[in-house]
Amino acid sequence: MRAMAEDVVTMEKIVSLCKRRGIIFPSSEIYGGIGSSYDYGHYGVLLKNNVKAQWWRALLQERDDVVALDSAIIQHPRTWEASGHIAGFTDPLVDCRHCKRRYRADKLEDGQCGEKPSKCPGQGPNCDLTEARNFNLMFQTTVGPVQDEGSTVYLRPETAQGIFLNFRHYLQFSRKKPPFGIAQVGKSFRNEITPGNFVFRMREFEQMEMEFFVPPAEAERWHEYWKQARYDWYVRLGIRSDHLRLRAHEADELSHYSSATSDVEYLYPIGWQELEGVANRGDFDLTQHAKYSNQNLEYVDTASGERYLPYVIEPAAGADRATLAFLCDAYDEDQIDGETRTVLRLHPLLAPVKAAVLPLVKKDGQPELAREIVAQLRERMQVEYDEGGAIGRRYRRQDEIGTPWSITVDHQSLEDATVTVRDRDSLQQQRVAIASLADELEARLRAPWSSPKLS
């Protein structure tokens, strides 16, 4: 299952770049870290915010049939009875009576014993495993000052259920009727036994989910539509199509709520893995919540009198997985002037910084003019000013974080009010009038783009 193309970057290189440039790094490191938890640094926040903004843009701004929601992380606990999470969102665990640790019964080979040099679990001479028991993956806490049973709540393991809870509301006030979608971005939490692979699987992660409610007869057609639309979104934002595939789940892979699911898979450094799932959830969720809440969640068409429980098509993406995929796919190394250059060939819309403004020398009025240009550009986009070190070194710094354009202020700039615009990928420099620079860069930002790694 770990087919690896020659042109796939290693996870080590990504992790190293992310740490070196403060894109993503281990959380709480000052206290020795907290397993599989990561913080996003300056460029990481900018990158991930851009990923989320492009998702909102495609789902919301460019369409008429999707509306937004931001529901609470801590919902009424009955939500998770209805959804099946309290009963079924579990991993099978075994205890080792010897080393006192717990392991996933279905992943014993991944376990590591705390009691060296024994090879517990299962393999060490002292191993003494219990029967497997089901361990619920939801984080549990108590709300309010009384810690009785009634106050037990859960951190949501998915954003989706908040959408189903509000479906009836949306029928009332959003003036939408099926087919229409409700989209949400936000944190979810799963007490995974074996998180790992950098930000690919974390206990705390951010989802970008949409539930698209359709007349039952149209479910298959919309499922096909959203599989393709979501695949295309990644390609449009620069993921190479040979690193992307749609894979339909086998019958025995399907979740309990799903009648059909296809994953958009990306060729990560760890092999082909789920980037986004696009499921046909049928009417499972609305049926469950109707039952547990005693409310009628049917849609009634006032014109035809038709009433039905809509089916739901769910494209569920991970913001962290998407960010990681964009980082991996953009990562490149080439040779310039006999030196290896690391460059992130990110789509300009995703690049944390759109333009860097660099005075060639730190004198002759160049820094002052560069500052004026910065002031002009930052009205429209995220820019950076850098006057430290040789110009080649400053270009490299920007290449590493994927800045598409470096603006250099030189001697000529003071004379004719032009600057050079260096393209991160083609390395070509073009002189542009300072007066039209912001418009020029905005036009480039809006232009269609495809990965230069394919050309």
Place this chain on the structure above:
Amino acid sequence: MRAMAEDVVTMEKIVSLCKRRGIIFPSSEIYGGIGSSYDYGHYGVLLKNNVKAQWWRALLQERDDVVALDSAIIQHPRTWEASGHIAGFTDPLVDCRHCKRRYRADKLEDGQCGEKPSKCPGQGPNCDLTEARNFNLMFQTTVGPVQDEGSTVYLRPETAQGIFLNFRHYLQFSRKKPPFGIAQVGKSFRNEITPGNFVFRMREFEQMEMEFFVPPAEAERWHEYWKQARYDWYVRLGIRSDHLRLRAHEADELSHYSSATSDVEYLYPIGWQELEGVANRGDFDLTQHAKYSNQNLEYVDTASGERYLPYVIEPAAGADRATLAFLCDAYDEDQIDGETRTVLRLHPLLAPVKAAVLPLVKKDGQPELAREIVAQLRERMQVEYDEGGAIGRRYRRQDEIGTPWSITVDHQSLEDATVTVRDRDSLQQQRVAIASLADELEARLRAPWSSPKLS
């Protein structure tokens, strides 16, 4: 303390509008709700996203000296020992032995007994209160499959500590030195005993915090600077200055970490209340984390050789409180054609929808042309298409959600390719060529703005 200006809207009107138009509504309502928790609907998400985007813009995009962070909600538990939250982030609680409920000892008059008609606590004939005990406001959960003491973690009660934990990282890779700031937006959680007043105080809320690290001798000057800068931000985004004030904390109000704090206060429907705190935290936090982590968190100036623990100025805003303040301040009612109109006079940059495109009649090619205009505009901004009902009624719908411009396609539009642009506040209509409509609206969006309620 509840000074109320005549022109302050009531909370009932805000709550009612928010529910009616799906801006903000109670969470998990299908299951009877979960106390003091709210979900943001379509227009609420768009509004709050705009508030956060403007905060990032002012703190990050328009400056050179602030960088971004997004740290995990679940941090290493030692964080909260160092910060003082485990020992001191508590409210005093009493139990009533009769009705079995808990109350804040310092807010007994707010308590409501579950045992009607008794007026417990304190007032009912059956009341039997225990001594006050301290109750920690942090939500607690366990990470990993073993529920022993070592795996107890907390949901962060503030985003600030994630910044202090990463301070040393940022010195290394951000190429910044004091004075510089680290900014973060994200959810925090406090198990408040008495949340309330709509989204003003919730157990789950979103913060926009920045820690600005300065040489100790410059702390007072920067404190003054940030108080003013944050006050100005609200005014620039349309809050009336007579609804806003800076109030310095008295000595007995100060938090344990603060040597001086001023609140930006807003005249909410519930009276003057904290909108944002701007604190001088001194070197309290870095001192604590240096001690608990055994790491040296001093900044060393490589040029001068000077070394010191920076002081910290913290502007800490609530995204929900800010959103509520913008909603309250924008709310207005006026008379049009003998009818009362509800209108949100939001700053155009904050308005959920920038423009609505409305065919005057549902025939003669007007809907088709309106659709073309929608397609053109949505490349640049959030727009809405509406063909349902009388034009006046459609205007009112947009007024209620604060859409600054309504674009009407009429008979003449088909002839000369112009449309009317109706201004939400002045109600004036202006004919604009369709070809230049997007540019015209973008120019209006970027223009300075002040509340028409003051004119």
